[in-house]
Amino acid sequence: MTELRLVIGNKNYSAWSLCPWLMLKMYDIDFDEIKIQLYQDNTAEKLGPFSPSLKVPVLLHKDINVWDSLSICEYINEELIGGAAWPASAKLRACARSVSAEAHSEFLGLKRDWPMNCKASFPLTPSEVLINEIARIDAIWSCCRRKYGENGSYLFGRFSIADCMYAAMAIRFESYGAELSSEANTYMQTLLDNPFVQKWITLGRREKETLSIAYSSTG
Numbered sequence: 769m770t771e772l773r774l775v776i777g778n779k780n781y782s783a784w785s786l787c788p789w790l791m792l793k794m795y796d797i798d799f800d801e802i803k804i805q806l807y808q809d810n811t812a813e814k815l816g817p818f819s820p821s822l823k824v825p826v827l828l829h830k831d832i833n834v835w836d837s838l839s840i841c842e843y844i845n846e847e848l849i850g851g852a853a854w855p856a857s858a859k860l861r862a863c864a865r866s867v868s869a870e871a872h873s874e875f876l877g878l879k880r881d882w883p884m885n886c887k888a889s890f891p892l893t894p895s896e897v898l899i900n901e902i903a904r905i906d907a908i909w910s911c912c913r914r915k916y917g918e919n920g921s922y923l924f925g926r927f928s929i930a931d932c933m934y935a936a937m938a939i940r941f942e943s944y945g946a947e948l949s950s951e952a953n954t955y956m957q958t959l960l961d962n963p964f965v966q967k968w969i970t971l972g973r974r975e976k977e978t979l980s981i982a983y984s985s986t987g
C-alpha cells in the first residue's frame with residue numbers, strides 16, 4: 769500500500785473524482801485507489817469513515833484527509849510537487865485560480881442537465897441557461913489559450929490544476945455535442961486526447977453499474 773490513497777466514485781459518472789485522479793497521474797504520483805459506488809443504499813456508510821461530507825473525492829495521506837476536489841488538488845500541489853501545478857507567474861496564477869474556482873462553483877445548469885457519463889454519446893439541445901454557460905466556458909478556454917497558452921497545449925501552456933478542473937466538462941461537451949468555437953474545440957480535443965483522460969474514459973465505459981442519467985448531482 770502506498771502512503772497516498774484516493775477515494776473516488778464510479779469513473780463513468782463521478783466528474784469530481786476525475787480532477788485529483790488526473791492530477792496524480794499527470795504528475796506521476798503513486799497512489800492507491802479506493803472506489804465506492806455512488807448512490808447505493810450503503811454509499812454513505814462506506815464513505816463515512818473517509819469523508820465528512822459523505823462525498824467523493826477524498827485524499828488520504830498519512831494522518832490527513834482532504835475532501836473536495838479543488839482542495840485535494842491544492843494539497844497535492846503544496847505537499848507533493850512543490851507548487852508545480854500552478855503557473856509560475858503571479859498574474860497567470862491568479863487567472864488559473866479564478867477559472868478553476870469558476871469551474872468548481874459555477875455552471876450548475878451543465879452539471880445538472882449534462883451529467884458526465886463516459887458512455888453517453890448523443891446530441892442534446894442546450895437550454896438557454898446551458899447556452900450561456902457553454903459560451904462562458906468557451907470564452908474562458910479561448911481567452912486562456914490565446915493569452916497564456918503559447919508554451920503548450922493546455923490552458924496555461926503546460927498542464928495545470930485548471931486543466932484538471934475542466935476535464936470532465938470536455939467529456940460532457942463531447943458526449944452531448946456542445947457547439948464550440950474552433951479555439952475552444954481544439955482545447956477540448958487536447959483534454960480528450962490526454963492519455964490519462966482516455967484511460968479514465970475507457971475504465972468508465974467498462975463499468976457495469978448504471979445510474980439514471982438524470983440523477984441529481986452537483987458533479
Ligand SMILES: N[C@@H](CCC(=O)N[C@@H](CS)C(=O)NCC(=O)O)C(=O)O
Nearest residue numbers: 782783784823824825836837838987
Ligand atoms: N464540491 C465537491 C463535490 C463532490 C461531489 O458532489 N461528489 C459527488 C460525486 S461526483 C458525490 O460524492 N455525490 C454523492 C452524493 O451526493 O451523495 C468536490 O468538488 O469534490
